[in-house]
Amino acid sequence: MMEVSTVRDPSPATSPYRTADPGTTADPGETTTPGETTGPYRWRWLILVAMLVAEVMDLLDASIVNVAGPALEESLGAGPVGLQWVIGGYALTLGAGLVLGGRLGDRYGRRRMFLIGLSAFTATSLLCALAPTIELLIVLRLLQGAAGAVLLPQGLGLLRENFDGPELTKVFAVFGPVLGLGGIIGPVLGGFLVEGDFLGLGWRSVFLVNLPVGIVALVIAARFVPKKPGHPGVSVDTVGAGLVAAACALLVLPLNQGQQDGWPLWTWLCLVASVVGFALFALRQRRTAAAGREPLVTPGLLRKPAFTVGLGGIALFFGGLVGTQLVLTLYLQIGRQFSAGDAGLGNLPLAVGTAIGGALSGAFLADRIGRAVLQIGPLVQLAGAALLWFQLDGLSPASFSIWDIAAGVALSGVGAGLVIAALFSFVLAAVDDHEIGSASGVLSAVQAVGGSIGVAIFGSVFFARARSADFTGAFHHALVVQACLLVAFLAVTLLLPRRGRPEDEQHGIGAAGPSGQERAAV
Incomplete structure (x- = not known):
């Protein structure tokens, strides 16, 4: 993604203002022609x-x-x-x-x-x-x-x-x-x-x-x-793109297949190969930049400890968030025999909680307490997971409704919303203005891949226990995995900047263009 300058470029290639010959009207979908500016x-x-x-x-x-x-x-x-x-x-x-x-x-x-x-x-x-x-x-x-x-x-x-x-x-x-x-x-x-x-x-x-x-x-x-x-x-580094795609596949493949196959040798070899693939990708980006060509990822980003640590934090957080959302749906449908429609509605407490947490964080918490909101959020999620654990233990096998676990699910959502609204801003605070475009693209990519890893890990954990029809135990195991990821994420937040980027720089009206967080923070 390209950087946006603070100075308006009046050329037809970059300006939002159309140009046309005097007395003519530019048709939609057509390139502009030389002439006077006719307005937006x-x-x-x-x-x-x-x-x-x-x-x-x-x-x-x-x-x-x-x-x-x-x-x-x-x-x-x-x-x-x-x-x-x-x-x-x-x-x-x-x-x-x-x-x-x-x-x-x-x-x-x-x-x-x-x-x-x-x-x-x-x-x-x-x-x-x-x-x-x-x-x-x-x-x-x-x-x-x-x-x-x-x-x-x-x-x-x-x-x-x-x-x-x-x-x-x-x-x-x-x-x-x-x-x-x-x-x-x-x-x-x-x-x-x-x-x-x-x-x-x-x-x-x-x-x-x-x-x-x-x-x-x-x-x-x-x-x-x-x-x-x-x-x-502009050059397109297809070799680098192939390396990162292969590394991602080698990471997710054994996580999906390992549990079912009993973790044979090839699964561990794939995991090692994925690490090598990511290392080769980073080396490729440095060499591409040194040769004067455009890399897929600005190499300077990989030399910023707060940014690289932040990538790990994003992967941990979204892996846990997406994974627990999947487990909730699987538990409702497979464990509690909810219909597809009822299982969909069963996600509403999580959605409402996330919206509340996001509103609290975005409205004033992130600006007032800075990085601390990223530590309060996972603590609230952990409290929600603990409440959900005890709610699951107290369920009657004869009757069940989503209201039996709604409080724990909603509280977890509030914690997630607190984090989502602020996370990308704090990670992007570690990078320079000219690196925002590349950085936001990398963050969005890591978020997506982290979600895929979360599906693989949480799905494997849930189904490993669900085979014996112990669906409450399967959910408990998933909550343990979530707790581990949240604790790891808490440790990562200590290495992030204390304050995020100013609001005007996050939305494309300052020195940098809009980041990937507009799409990711939902």
């Missing part, structure tokens, strides 16, 4: 609509499948490992390809790559709905994540190209509530579609819902997003 591009708010639709589609696909586990098992014979790959595989390829996707937009033009990514995302959604086997569905989910990696990085760049100053601030003010709603309604909508079994489609409808939405976004983007060329001089 009139269709720019439709660009925001298309970007929001694309972002919400991604958020829905990251969580909407969570409630489809039993339906996938019944329809395609999906076992625990297959379900983990269907859910976590999407996040894996999304995270592994995000940085490359941003560079492709720089090189070939953001509009072109946005349309390609959106077309591929919509097409793979259709193919996922048509998948006849669980193996093919997994492959298609991996491809869908790769399409998302091409699509998503273009959105913020396109908005920066077409909005400026106070309008840009308004644009990013819209992002939070809309994307927060997208994250909340994913499991609820998924449960409604699966349980409704409309036209006999069952779980396939959770993918088909993307078709009309994606087609509308494609029409809007193709018609109204201005054509602006890329920068042919």
Whole structure:
């Protein structure tokens, strides 16, 4: 992602103001012609609509499948490992390809790559709905994540190209509530579609819902997003992209398969190979920069202890958050025989708690107490996990409702919300202004891959105990894993800056452009 300067560049390639010959009107979707400035591009708010639709589609696909586990098992014979790959595989390829996707937009033009990514995302959604086997569905989910990696990085760049100053601030003010709603309604909508079994489609409808939405976004983007060329001089480090993708796959593969296969030698060799792959990627980035070419990741970032430690913190936090969300849904559906719709609604206490925590953190806590909010948050989560533990112990085997565990789930959500609202700001405080674009892309990628790892670890822990029908014990084991991750995250926060970046620098109206946190903090 490219940096935004504080000085407006009036050239047609970068300015949100359209130019045209006197007496002419620039048509939407066309390049500007030399001439006088005619004011802001009139269709720019439709660009925001298309970007929001694309972002919400991604958020829905990251969580909407969570409630489809039993339906996938019944329809395609999906076992625990297959379900983990269907859910976590999407996040894996999304995270592994995000940085490359941003560079492709720089090189070939953001509009072109946005349309390609959106077309591929919509097409793979259709193919996922048509998948006849669980193996093919997994492959298609991996491809869908790769399409998302091409699509998503273009959105913020396109908005920066077409909005400026106070309008840009308004644009990013819209992002939070809309994307927060997208994250909340994913499991609820998924449960409604699966349980409704409309036209006999069952779980396939959770993918088909993307078709009309994606087609509308494609029409809007193709018609109204201005054509602006890329920068042919920008190099694309395909070797580096291949290294990071391979390293991510070598990390997640044994975590998904290890528990079922009994942790044979190849699983440990894969984990070692993943570490080597990440080290080779870092070395490749340094050598690419030393040779005067554009690396995927600014090498200076990897030399900043607070940033690299912060990456670990993001992976720990989102791995635990995404993993516990999955376990909650699995417990409700498999352990308590909730329908898909009821399991989706069962996520609402967590969503409400997260919204409350985010409001408290964003409104005043982060500004007043600084880094301490990142330590209060996990402590609240730990308290929520402890309360949930005792609530699970006291459940009556004869009757159960979501209200029996709502307090513990909601309290955990409050703690998560406190952290989410501030985490990216504090990590980005460790980097220089000219590194913000690269840093935010890396953080978003680590968040996605961390979520995929969380699905693999928590899914394996839950299913290992659930095989003996001890679903309460399975949830207890997952809570122990969450507690360990939260304690590790607490230790990491001590190495982060005491204060985050100023608000104006986080939203693209200061020296740096908008960061990846607008999308990640939901």
